[in-house]
Amino acid sequence: MSPRAAGGDGRGSRRRHPTIVDVAERAGVSKSLVSLVLRDAPNVSDEKRAAVTKAAEEIGYRPNAVARSLVRRRSNLIGVMVSDLHNPYFTEVIDGIQEAARGSGYHALFNTGGRAAAGEDEALDTLLQLRTDGIVMAGPVLSPRRIAAVAASVPVVVVARHSRSPAHDSITNDDRMGARIAVDHLVSLGHRRIAHVDGGKGAGAAQRRAGFLDAMDRHGLRSSARIVTGAFTEEGGRDGVTTLLGDRRGITAVFVGNDLAAVGALDAFDDHGLSVPADMSLVGYDNIALAGLGHIDLTTIDQPRRDMGVTAVRLLLERHDEDRRSARHLVVPPSLVVRGSTGPPPRPGPLDLPLGRVAVAR
Amino acid sequence: MSPRAAGGDGRGSRRRHPTIVDVAERAGVSKSLVSLVLRDAPNVSDEKRAAVTKAAEEIGYRPNAVARSLVRRRSNLIGVMVSDLHNPYFTEVIDGIQEAARGSGYHALFNTGGRAAAGEDEALDTLLQLRTDGIVMAGPVLSPRRIAAVAASVPVVVVARHSRSPAHDSITNDDRMGARIAVDHLVSLGHRRIAHVDGGKGAGAAQRRAGFLDAMDRHGLRSSARIVTGAFTEEGGRDGVTTLLGDRRGITAVFVGNDLAAVGALDAFDDHGLSVPADMSLVGYDNIALAGLGHIDLTTIDQPRRDMGVTAVRLLLERHDEDRRSARHLVVPPSLVVRGSTGPPPRPGPLDLPLGRVAVAR
DNA sequence: GTCACCGAGTGGAACGTTCCAACGAACGGG
DNA sequence: CCCGTTCGTTGGAACGTTCCACTCGGTGAC
Numbered sequence: 001m002s003p004r005a006a007g008g009d010g011r012g013s014r015r016r017h018p019t020i021v022d023v024a025e026r027a028g029v030s031k032s033l034v035s036l037v038l039r040d041a042p043n044v045s046d047e048k049r050a051a052v053t054k055a056a057e058e059i060g061y062r063p064n065a066v067a068r069s070l071v072r073r074r075s076n077l078i079g080v081m082v083s084d085l086h087n088p089y090f091t092e093v094i095d096g097i098q099e100a101a102r103g104s105g106y107h108a109l110f111n112t113g114g115r116a117a118a119g120e121d122e123a124l125d126t127l128l129q130l131r132t133d134g135i136v137m138a139g140p141v142l143s144p145r146r147i148a149a150v151a152a153s154v155p156v157v158v159v160a161r162h163s164r165s166p167a168h169d170s171i172t173n174d175d176r177m178g179a180r181i182a183v184d185h186l187v188s189l190g191h192r193r194i195a196h197v198d199g200g201k202g203a204g205a206a207q208r209r210a211g212f213l214d215a216m217d218r219h220g221l222r223s224s225a226r227i228v229t230g231a232f233t234e235e236g237g238r239d240g241v242t243t244l245l246g247d248r249r250g251i252t253a254v255f256v257g258n259d260l261a262a263v264g265a266l267d268a269f270d271d272h273g274l275s276v277p278a279d280m281s282l283v284g285y286d287n288i289a290l291a292g293l294g295h296i297d298l299t300t301i302d303q304p305r306r307d308m309g310v311t312a313v314r315l316l317l318e319r320h321d322e323d324r325r326s327a328r329h330l331v332v333p334p335s336l337v338v339r340g341s342t343g344p345p346p347r348p349g350p351l352d353l354p355l356g357r358v359a360v361a362r
Numbered sequence: 363m364s365p366r367a368a369g370g371d372g373r374g375s376r377r378r379h380p381t382i383v384d385v386a387e388r389a390g391v392s393k394s395l396v397s398l399v400l401r402d403a404p405n406v407s408d409e410k411r412a413a414v415t416k417a418a419e420e421i422g423y424r425p426n427a428v429a430r431s432l433v434r435r436r437s438n439l440i441g442v443m444v445s446d447l448h449n450p451y452f453t454e455v456i457d458g459i460q461e462a463a464r465g466s467g468y469h470a471l472f473n474t475g476g477r478a479a480a481g482e483d484e485a486l487d488t489l490l491q492l493r494t495d496g497i498v499m500a501g502p503v504l505s506p507r508r509i510a511a512v513a514a515s516v517p518v519v520v521v522a523r524h525s526r527s528p529a530h531d532s533i534t535n536d537d538r539m540g541a542r543i544a545v546d547h548l549v550s551l552g553h554r555r556i557a558h559v560d561g562g563k564g565a566g567a568a569q570r571r572a573g574f575l576d577a578m579d580r581h582g583l584r585s586s587a588r589i590v591t592g593a594f595t596e597e598g599g600r601d602g603v604t605t606l607l608g609d610r611r612g613i614t615a616v617f618v619g620n621d622l623a624a625v626g627a628l629d630a631f632d633d634h635g636l637s638v639p640a641d642m643s644l645v646g647y648d649n650i651a652l653a654g655l656g657h658i659d660l661t662t663i664d665q666p667r668r669d670m671g672v673t674a675v676r677l678l679l680e681r682h683d684e685d686r687r688s689a690r691h692l693v694v695p696p697s698l699v700v701r702g703s704t705g706p707p708p709r710p711g712p713l714d715l716p717l718g719r720v721a722v723a724r
Numbered sequence: 725g726t727c728a729c730c731g732a733g734t735g736g737a738a739c740g741t742t743c744c745a746a747c748g749a750a751c752g753g754g
Numbered sequence: 755c756c757c758g759t760t761c762g763t764t765g766g767a768a769c770g771t772t773c774c775a776c777t778c779g780g781t782g783a784c
Contacts, residue, residue: 016435017493017515019770030734035772043731062515065491066437067770069428071739073378085456086651091447098474107488110472112460126469129427131379153379153424234651263655270656289448289596293625294632295657381740392764397742405762429740433769 018059027055038063069131078316079127080110081120083139083203087232087260088288089305090138093159096309097136104317106133115202115232117142124150134316137161139203139232155319157312161203163329169315171330173303175204178334179211180218182255182283182301185336187219190344191253191281195226197240197265199257202232208257208285226251230261237261241268252345253281259288259300266296266341277343287337297340304332380421389417400425431493440678441489442472443482445501445565449594449622450650451667452500455521458671459498466679468495477564477594479504486512496678499523501565501594517681519674523565525691531677533692535665537566540696541573542580544617544645544663547698549581552706553615553643557588559602559627561619564594570619570647588613592623599623603630614707615643621650621662628658628703639705649699659702666694 020038024031029048036044037052055061069075078101082090094110101108111127113120120142127135134155140147148167150156156168163170179196186194196212199205209227216225226249230240237256244251245268256262262284266276274280284291287302311330318324382400386393391410398406399414417423431437440463444452456472463470473489475482482504489497496517502509510529512518518530525532541558548556558574561567571589578587588611592602599618606613607630618624624646628638636642646653649664673692680686 015515017770021770031771032734032736032773033732036733039772043733045732048733060515062487063491064432064493064770065488066428066431066493067739068772069739070426070432070741070770071772073739075428085447085453086450088448091453094447094474095476098476102484108473109488110474111470112456112472114457114460122464125424126427126471129425131426131428153377153422234655263652263657267656290625290652293596294629295625379740383740393741394743394764394766395762398763401742405760407762410762426740429769430742431769432740432771433742435769 017064018061019064020061022059023052023056023061026059027051073131074133075131076106077130077132078106078108078134078136078313079130079132080108080136080138081123081127081140082110082112083120083137083141084115084232085110085112087139087258088290089160089258089260089286092288092305093138093309093312096306096311097313098309099306100310100313104313106313106317108313113140113142115141117146121146128154133320136312136316141201141203155316157315159308159312162207166327169319169328169330171308171311171315171332172204173308173332173334175207175334176211176214178285178301178303179208179255180215181334181336182285183212183215183219185299185338185342186253186255186281186283187215187221189253189281189342192221192345193224193226193249193251194221194253194255195228195244195251197228197230197237197244197254197256197261199261200229200231200236202257205232205257212255224249230257232258232261234260234264234267237264238268239264241265245272245274251280253283253342255283255285257285259284259286259291259298262298262300262341263290263296266298276341279346281342281345283342285334291337291339299339299342300337301334302337303334308332379426380423381426382423384421385414385418385423388421389413435493436495437493438468439492439494440468440470440496440498440675441492441494442470442498442500443485443489443502444472444474445482445499445503446477446594447472447474449501449620450652451522451620451622451648454650454667455500455671455674458668458673459675460671461668462672462675466675468675468679470675475502475504477503479508483508490516495682498674498678503563503565517678519677521670521674524569528689531681531690531692533670533673533677533694534566535670535694535696537569537696538573538576540647540663540665541570541617542577543696543698544647545574545577545581547661547700548615548617548643548645548704549577549583551615551643551704554583554707555586555588555611555613556583556615556617557590557606557613559590559592559599559606559616559618559623561623562591562593562598564619567594567619574617586611592619594620594623596622596626596629599626600630601626603627603634607634607636613642615645615704617645617647619647621646621648621653621660624660624662624703625652625658628660638703641708643704643707645704647696653699653701661701661704662699663696664699665696670694 020031020034024034034052037049098108111123113123120140137158139160148165151168158170160172162172198209216222228240228243230236256265269276269280276282284298284300287300290296291298291300382393382396386396396414399411460470473485475485482502499520501522510527513530520532522534524534560571578584590602590605592598618627631638631642638644646660646662649662652658653660653662
């Protein structure tokens with residue numbers, strides 16, 4: 001009896017997976033032929049093809065991707081390291097990645113670093129050791145040096161974070177422009193004292209901050225621009241607004257780093273008894289599905305999330321399958337989506353009121 | 363010159379990864395010793411250990427998990443098939459899974475089926491071919507037969523979906539009980555005509571539906587119970603409410619299948635000019651972070667999402683590492699979280715109004 | 725009738741690890 | 755002084771595939 005004999009070994013361990021050799025024996029052919037049939041190669045007689053298929057079916061054979069990856073030196077796997085799975089922005093990018101990967105015969109596998117550099121490092125290491133054919137980093141907070149190091153051994157595409165690195169590709173929206181559009185919108189409504197609750201060290205936060213200042217400058221409002229530190233999470237937005245309201249000086253509008261944080265900001269305004277947009281206008285960023293809901297109804301800056309995911313995969317495959325060597329950094333334009341969270345400032349009229357004359361105890 | 367010589371091959375293809383043999387050559391030891399050092403085994407001289415570590419460092423060696431998995435016949439990978447990455451409920455379960463996996467020397471890898479059986483099948487196949495050591499299915503919509511088939515070749519834990527299958531484990535909250543708690547709460551506020559927008563074919567939807575009917579029954583309200591089909595998504599909730607309002611008969615409260623759908627319901631009520639909770643009370647399910655935000659402020663049923671993720675991994679490892687063979691099906695109790703979306707019905711008073719006296723054509 | 729070719733199928737060497745049996749040196753006990 | 759142990763190290767056989775070189779008939783051209 002073959003030492004491979006399964007079933008009834010009594011030791012109680014889970015039955016081992018059947019291999020290509022098991023299929024070959026049962027079908028009475030060589031393992032090579034089985035391999036050919038499974039990858040449906042031409043030049044195999046119908047007769048043998050049927051026999052192999054039948055045998056594989058009967059013993060419940062499932063190819064071992066591990067062994068295949070080893071010998072082929074490619075896994076057909078795309079590893080995706082997502083900064084924050086709680087942010088719907090990323091899950092929408094993921095939809096695009098998933099779709100594009102499937103359409104090209106690849107499988108996408110996700111990972112998360114929980115918005116921390118150490119976590120991202122570990123997540124990437126897992127992907128690297130698995131020898132994925134390419135890695136997408138969605139909104140990494142990792143240092144550019146670490147990213148470049150990863151890119152030295154596998155094609156990398158960074159999504160939602162600016163880069164000029166020659167080592168990898170990237171796809172982002174124009175965060176500076178988006179921030180400017182947000183400010184322009186608020187200014188056109190009559191706002192002058194505008195604050196920005198930023199995204200802290202999050203991907204793209206620096207550009208949005210710069211764009212905000214830039215636009216305020218252009219409108220001659222640099223001196224009344226106010227920036228407080230936040231994060232790309234609900235808490236980040238809530239905390240930022242709380243800080244802001246502690247010492248606000250007649251601020252009538254807030255541009256928050258992203259939609260998730262804007263939702264947190266909405267919450268904080270509620271707590272302070274400020275109604276939006278009557279007392280305070282609010283603009284977010286990303287246009288996540290949540291922003292469109294009646295109860296949130298957030299004016300925001302849209303970026304084509306799903307397309308960005310699709311494009312990320314395309315960039316990866318250009319490198320992997322077509323052997324492109326030079327870096328490509330794509331930037332897509334954002335656009336304004338006006339909803340109910342913005343309106344004219346509370347004291348209307350073209351006259352600019354002097355500073356801090358709005359009564360709020362604390 | 364060795365055929366392995368890398369660098370300067372001029373063909374322009376990405377440099378191959380260094381292997382354990384490369385490290386061995388450079389350190390002047392055997393590959394076996396390198397292997398021992400890397401897995402830091404005892405009984406290796408400090409001298410050699412240092413030499414190997416140094417060599418590995420210098421050439422940027424990174425172990426090949428593929429080759430290791432092949433020979434060890436275990437991958438230290440936990441595959442997680444998530445029904446819907448857009449649902450924060452699952453991303454919170456994921457946090458727990460991630461945490462528990464890391465704590466036990468495993469790596470979690472995620473996948474999604476996009477709430478469709480075909481997608482789930484494909485996602486599971488990827489995980490299966492990768493030979494993950496165990497699979498967690500979070501809220502699968504797949505048929506029990508398919509699930510059992512997967513469980514025949516690898517340990518499986520199903521999260522958030524009831525099962526009595528002897529083939530795998532599961533961890534759920536008591537959906538029936540949760541639904542009853544929701545109804546009890548509404549009834550205690552004075553509601554009589556209560557509707558349920560269900561979760562369609564989603565995991566746990568059937569139990570919540572049953573619990574709803576059960577509770578209505580117990581309160582003698584079976585005849586005024588109304589159920590419409592929805593889904594566990596914003597759209598599902600919105601559509602369900604729209605259907606409901608088309609022919610409502612004095613309904614004053616709605617219990618929606620989950621929080622995501624409840625948020626959609628909120629939206630629909632807005633559209634119809636109904637205010638919550640003045641005109642209509644609303645209860646959700648899951649207590650996702652969103653539900654707690656001031657602007658949503660949803661009364662809901664809490665389940666310990668993160669803990670469920672942690673437990674799922676624990677169940678998996680009991681099978682994989684401790685070789686447990688019998689199935690375990692854990693059920694945790696849900697609890698009521700009262701917030702601002704529920705209140706007394708619009709027509710107060712203890713007197714029960716007769717049926718159908720509210721004018722609605724259809 | 726020979727030869728080149730083609731189609732169908734096969735064996736064996738890789739792929740990069742781990743693990744096991746085995747080895748020599750050092751060492752302590754009898 | 756020899757023998758059994760222990761310690762540090764090593765070669766080689768796996769693991770389950772793919773791919774290459776090869777064989778073996780049959781067939782068509784000359």
